[in-house]
Amino acid sequence: MARRVKTPPQPKSDLDARKATILEAVVVEHIDTAQPVGSSSVAQNADLVVSPATVRTEMVALEREGYLAQPHTSAGRVPTDKGYRYFVDHLEAGVLGPAQQRQIKEFFAHVRGEVEDVLEQTSILLSHLTSYTSVVVGSGHSHATVLSVQLVNLDARHHLLVTVFSDGTVTKHSVLASFEANHVDVTEASRQLNALLIGTTLEAKVQVPSRGDTIAKLVREAVSVLHAEMPTMEGEQVYIGGSSKVADVFEGVETVRKVLGILEQELLVVSLVEDILDKGVTVAIGSEHGFEPLSSCAVIVAPVSLDGETIGAVGLLGPTRMKYQEVMAAAEAVSRHLTTHFGGENERG
Amino acid sequence: MARRVKTPPQPKSDLDARKATILEAVVVEHIDTAQPVGSSSVAQNADLVVSPATVRTEMVALEREGYLAQPHTSAGRVPTDKGYRYFVDHLEAGVLGPAQQRQIKEFFAHVRGEVEDVLEQTSILLSHLTSYTSVVVGSGHSHATVLSVQLVNLDARHHLLVTVFSDGTVTKHSVLASFEANHVDVTEASRQLNALLIGTTLEAKVQVPSRGDTIAKLVREAVSVLHAEMPTMEGEQVYIGGSSKVADVFEGVETVRKVLGILEQELLVVSLVEDILDKGVTVAIGSEHGFEPLSSCAVIVAPVSLDGETIGAVGLLGPTRMKYQEVMAAAEAVSRHLTTHFGGENERG
DNA sequence: GTTAGCACTCGGTAAAATCGAGTGCTAACA
DNA sequence: TGTTAGCACTCGATTTTACCGAGTGCTAAC
Numbered sequence: 001m002a003r004r005v006k007t008p009p010q011p012k013s014d015l016d017a018r019k020a021t022i023l024e025a026v027v028v029e030h031i032d033t034a035q036p037v038g039s040s041s042v043a044q045n046a047d048l049v050v051s052p053a054t055v056r057t058e059m060v061a062l063e064r065e066g067y068l069a070q071p072h073t074s075a076g077r078v079p080t081d082k083g084y085r086y087f088v089d090h091l092e093a094g095v096l097g098p099a100q101q102r103q104i105k106e107f108f109a110h111v112r113g114e115v116e117d118v119l120e121q122t123s124i125l126l127s128h129l130t131s132y133t134s135v136v137v138g139s140g141h142s143h144a145t146v147l148s149v150q151l152v153n154l155d156a157r158h159h160l161l162v163t164v165f166s167d168g169t170v171t172k173h174s175v176l177a178s179f180e181a182n183h184v185d186v187t188e189a190s191r192q193l194n195a196l197l198i199g200t201t202l203e204a205k206v207q208v209p210s211r212g213d214t215i216a217k218l219v220r221e222a223v224s225v226l227h228a229e230m231p232t233m234e235g236e237q238v239y240i241g242g243s244s245k246v247a248d249v250f251e252g253v254e255t256v257r258k259v260l261g262i263l264e265q266e267l268l269v270v271s272l273v274e275d276i277l278d279k280g281v282t283v284a285i286g287s288e289h290g291f292e293p294l295s296s297c298a299v300i301v302a303p304v305s306l307d308g309e310t311i312g313a314v315g316l317l318g319p320t321r322m323k324y325q326e327v328m329a330a331a332e333a334v335s336r337h338l339t340t341h342f343g344g345e346n347e348r349g
Numbered sequence: 350m351a352r353r354v355k356t357p358p359q360p361k362s363d364l365d366a367r368k369a370t371i372l373e374a375v376v377v378e379h380i381d382t383a384q385p386v387g388s389s390s391v392a393q394n395a396d397l398v399v400s401p402a403t404v405r406t407e408m409v410a411l412e413r414e415g416y417l418a419q420p421h422t423s424a425g426r427v428p429t430d431k432g433y434r435y436f437v438d439h440l441e442a443g444v445l446g447p448a449q450q451r452q453i454k455e456f457f458a459h460v461r462g463e464v465e466d467v468l469e470q471t472s473i474l475l476s477h478l479t480s481y482t483s484v485v486v487g488s489g490h491s492h493a494t495v496l497s498v499q500l501v502n503l504d505a506r507h508h509l510l511v512t513v514f515s516d517g518t519v520t521k522h523s524v525l526a527s528f529e530a531n532h533v534d535v536t537e538a539s540r541q542l543n544a545l546l547i548g549t550t551l552e553a554k555v556q557v558p559s560r561g562d563t564i565a566k567l568v569r570e571a572v573s574v575l576h577a578e579m580p581t582m583e584g585e586q587v588y589i590g591g592s593s594k595v596a597d598v599f600e601g602v603e604t605v606r607k608v609l610g611i612l613e614q615e616l617l618v619v620s621l622v623e624d625i626l627d628k629g630v631t632v633a634i635g636s637e638h639g640f641e642p643l644s645s646c647a648v649i650v651a652p653v654s655l656d657g658e659t660i661g662a663v664g665l666l667g668p669t670r671m672k673y674q675e676v677m678a679a680a681e682a683v684s685r686h687l688t689t690h691f692g693g694e695n696e697r698g
Numbered sequence: 699g700t701t702a703g704c705a706c707t708c709g710g711t712a713a714a715a716t717c718g719a720g721t722g723c724t725a726a727c728a
Numbered sequence: 729t730g731t732t733a734g735c736a737c738t739c740g741a742t743t744t745t746a747c748c749g750a751g752t753g754c755t756a757a758c
Contacts, residue, residue: 243592401732
């Protein structure tokens with residue numbers, strides 16, 4: 001029974017040393033074996049010099065306090081979400097294996113291509129590193145300013161509006177005009193659009209010409225297309241790596257199906273990751289993220305930042321009995337490398 | 350029953366009417382139930398007025414000829430790949446259910462956005478329509494000509510090369526220069542690049558300026574980046590819809606894992622689809638596509654064309670016992686709608 | 699507070715029994 | 729000659745039973 005006289009802030013999540021050791025042993029073994037853990041195997045733990053009987057007594061207490069659960073009488077104990085939470089909160093930072101470190105170094109030394117490509121490949125790297133499904137999220141560019149706009153005409157009425165933003169993203173939008181316009185008009189409209197939009201963010205309202213000529217109409221059309229697409233164009237990018245790992249790592253076809261179904265809805269995944277990030281947490285276990293369909297999952301996230309601002313995140317999705325230490329270390333390392341990779345880009349060269 | 354008197358090329362895959370009926374009945378029932386099919390249930394088939402004993406005799410023959418197989422003695426028969434092949438070859442075109450037709454109409458009436466978005470959404474549509482995993486492939490733009498090139502400078506040494514092609518695709522490439530360039534240089538380089546590249550295809554060699562000034566260097570750098578990226582930039586797009594269906598539709602975690610793993614390798618999927626397409630086939634059953642890991646799958650493809658040229662394809666992936674008629678009808682309908690959707694775009698407006 | 703001892707529980711596994719769908723064969727039949 | 733009813737037989741799937749043993753909770757002694 002834990003004393004908690006002097007720690008009113010923490011509700012009660014304080015366990016005495018022995019309970020903590022036992023809980024940890026149960027978690028570790030269960031993560032390893034996926035089986036309920038019995039008192040005797042815990043008692044064999046080196047850090048513990050008590051008999052199984054004592055362990056049992058403690059386990060009863062841990063169960064009463066909600067850290068452990070018993071699938072059925074006469075089975076060993078299994079950690080609850082709360083048990084995992086305690087475990088994770090008291091986990092000292094893990095250190096990556098040399099092989100993995102090398103793999104990461106290697107990757108970032110050789111990776112090349114546009115941001116999008118790097119993020120996509122990173123998601124694959126992460127899933128290889130950890131054997132779990134990874135999620136890499138690149139934030140939208142709502143704060144980015146327009147560097148260049150260009151209207152390219154495909155034919156008399158079809159034009160393509162290509163916009164380059166300060167964060168290096170490029171968007172394209174079809175502009176379908178109800179009137180014909182020739183190359184000269186389009187070029188001029190392009191020029192005016194540049195004058196109008198360069199340096200602005202997408203949120204900014206701009207003063208469009210109200211004239212009735214072809215060029216002004218083109219400009220208005222283009223601006224409206226750009227603004228109309230704005231909400232959807234927050235441009236969140238999601239890259240999911242190793243979805244096949246879902247089948248390895250979860251048991252039960254039903255669970256696999258459910259998780260895959262969720263991963264398909266990328267918007268959902270983004271908001272999940274961002275929710276967790278917003279809470280300032282790095283691990284969400286079971287029902288902690290409040291997303292019922294994934295209540296048998298744990299999600300580990302690490303932010304990727306640039307100039308102190310969060311520009312994305314990497315995440316890993318696994319069962320609640322996932323290898324937290326390893327995976328957290330990997331997520332942390334990769335997010336750090338990503339941060340310096342993008343941060344360094346502006347300095348180098 | 351199809352008569353095909355005038356087609357000697359077919360080696361022997363000719364079955365008399367009764368065998369064909371029996372084979373068909375077996376296939377239909379096995380697709381429906383996933384169970385081996387016995388002689389008695391076949392004999393109940395309306396088109397057949399024979400006893401189970403007769404059916405059995407015929408089944409023995411069909412097995413000897415390779416159309417059916419027996420999982421074990423005293424079990425019913427299961428179609429082989431060859432059996433499915435016969436079935437598919439003699440399948441009259443199916444007609445889509447009204448609900449599905451409406452769904453497709455609805456979709457194409459309201460879908461909007463760039464080609465990429467349409468293709469992605471189409472892949473989702475297809476997987477909803479069919480309950481199988483769908484693959485939508487958009488071909489590369491190797492024949493497309495350059496409509497516009499623009500070099501945008503991010504900072505002194507970082508530039509972004511944005512290229513617009515005649516097929517409406519837009520690419521971006523980072524250009525990292527070893528020297529500094531100001532805005533004016535970049536603008537001028539951009540102008541020269543346009544002069545140089547507009548109207549050319551990526552395959553075409555262009556005459557780059559050999560001068561040593563900043564602008565010429567920028568131009569050379571940009572052109573080389575563009576050409577260097579060419580091979581990878583064939584720009585095949587792949588959209589996979591409903592990967593979660595894999596878990597529904599295949600039995601056995603191992604199979605699910607394998608198929609998911611393959612779907613992750615998008616290049617593989619593209620080449621698979623294109624291989625099948627090249628053979629001029631619309632259905633590849635089991636080992637027919639020669640891709641061993643998917644030997645328990647059937648793939649249905651339908652080309653999407655524009656101006657008589659194939660610009661992409663839609664595909665559906667399922668177990669060999671998939672609902673061929675329905676799915677082929679859906680694939681065909683969607684590919685047709687896609688074709689007119691893109692084809693019509695140039696006219697409308 | 700700890701622990702040895704012990705009766706008890708109950709899921710998992712294996713062996714045994716059973717079931718029945720489906721077969722192949724044969725002999726009779728049209 | 730092709731078809732069919734009859735029948736013995738096969739063999740996977742399902743159910744039943746038995747059993748084992750890991751693990752528990754409790755109690756009494758240390």
